[in-house]
Amino acid sequence: MLLQLNNVFKTFGGIVAINNLSFEVRNNQILGLIGPNGAGKTTVFNCITGIYKPEKGTIYFDGKNITGLKPHVISKLGIARTFQTIRLFPSMSVAENIMAGRHTKCRQTWFDSLIRTPKYFKDEKENWLKIKYYIDLLKLSEYTTSIVSSLPYGLQRKVEIARALASEPKLLILDEPAAGLNNKETQELVDLIYQIKAMGITILLIEHDMDMMMSLAEYIIVMNFGEKIAEGIPSEIQSNPQVIEAYLGSE
Numbered sequence: 020m021l022l023q024l025n026n027v028f029k030t031f032g033g034i035v036a037i038n039n040l041s042f043e044v045r046n047n048q049i050l051g052l053i054g055p056n057g058a059g060k061t062t063v064f065n066c067i068t069g070i071y072k073p074e075k076g077t078i079y080f081d082g083k084n085i086t087g088l089k090p091h092v093i094s095k096l097g098i099a100r101t102f103q104t105i106r107l108f109p110s111m112s113v114a115e116n117i118m119a120g121r122h123t124k125c126r127q128t129w130f131d132s133l134i135r136t137p138k139y140f141k142d143e144k145e146n147w148l149k150i151k152y153y154i155d156l157l158k159l160s161e162y163t164t165s166i167v168s169s170l171p172y173g174l175q176r177k178v179e180i181a182r183a184l185a186s187e188p189k190l191l192i193l194d195e196p197a198a199g200l201n202n203k204e205t206q207e208l209v210d211l212i213y214q215i216k217a218m219g220i221t222i223l224l225i226e227h228d229m230d231m232m233m234s235l236a237e238y239i240i241v242m243n244f245g246e247k248i249a250e251g252i253p254s255e256i257q258s259n260p261q262v263i264e265a266y267l268g269s270e
């Protein structure tokens with residue numbers, strides 16, 4: 020078991036955004052989190068990554084209790100994410116943005132970088148080789164020096180995934196990665212997610228594109244009004260009356 024949520028509870032003012040939610044993500048699984056708008060999915064991601072602290076419950080990652088730890092500590096432990104709305108450094112290049120995702124892996128101290136010790140050069144070389152690997156993986160090599168804000172949306176999404184991968188996470192969390200992508204780009208994304216799984220990485224995914232979710236996720240958790248209303252393999256979820264009801268009710 021890589022990730023385990025136990026009775027996680029989080030409110031905003033009077034609104035219960037997550038109500039005693041428990042679920043588990045197995046090692047190297049592709050797990051999907053679905054539910055109508057406002058069900059609490061993004062709040063779950065924000066609790067796992069340390070942006071919000073749950074009021075009750077615990078979150079275990081790789082055997083450690085990470086409940087309430089700061090985002091940079093959680094990221095160092097091996098959780099990386101992308102956001103529903105792209106968050107990159109818009110005036111920086113593709114390579115620089117991906118490099119920014121790598122800072123948790125940098126071993127040089129301020130002293131090494133100040134006086135440029137051999138450790139600094141070794142670390143820098145290793146980092147740039149890794150960056151190149153992720154640039155090639157995401158087929159971004161012709162855009163390495165392009166300024167991110169000048170790129171179309173689909174490419175910016177790829178840069179965001181590359182940046183998350185650059186921290187070499189054990190768990191990659193993707194919040195609506197197919198939003199705004201055309202059919203061809205969505206297919207590329209599906210292929211990429213399989214490649215990421217083949218690298219041994221576990222994937223937790225929110226996605227509104229149901230065709231994509233049903234074909235990609237190995238296991239699905241369904242939320243509504245902050246609660247888990249169903250879980251199972253895609254075929255079980257598709258035929259679950261409570262799930263159908265939740266979606267029809269939200270139309």
Ligand SMILES: Nc1ncnc2c1ncn2[C@@H]1O[C@H](COP(=O)(O)OP(=O)(O)OP(=O)(O)O)[C@@H](O)[C@H]1O
Pocket residue numbers: 031034035036054055056057058059060061062063
């Ligand atoms: N920072 C916040 N302050 C106040 N309320 C919030 C905040 N974040 C989320 N909420 C509320 O918590 C509930 C769950 O929201 P959340 O964004 O997690 O849902 P979601 O399932 O991700 O929705 P969507 O599919 O629309 O992105 C909603 O009622 C939302 O309005």
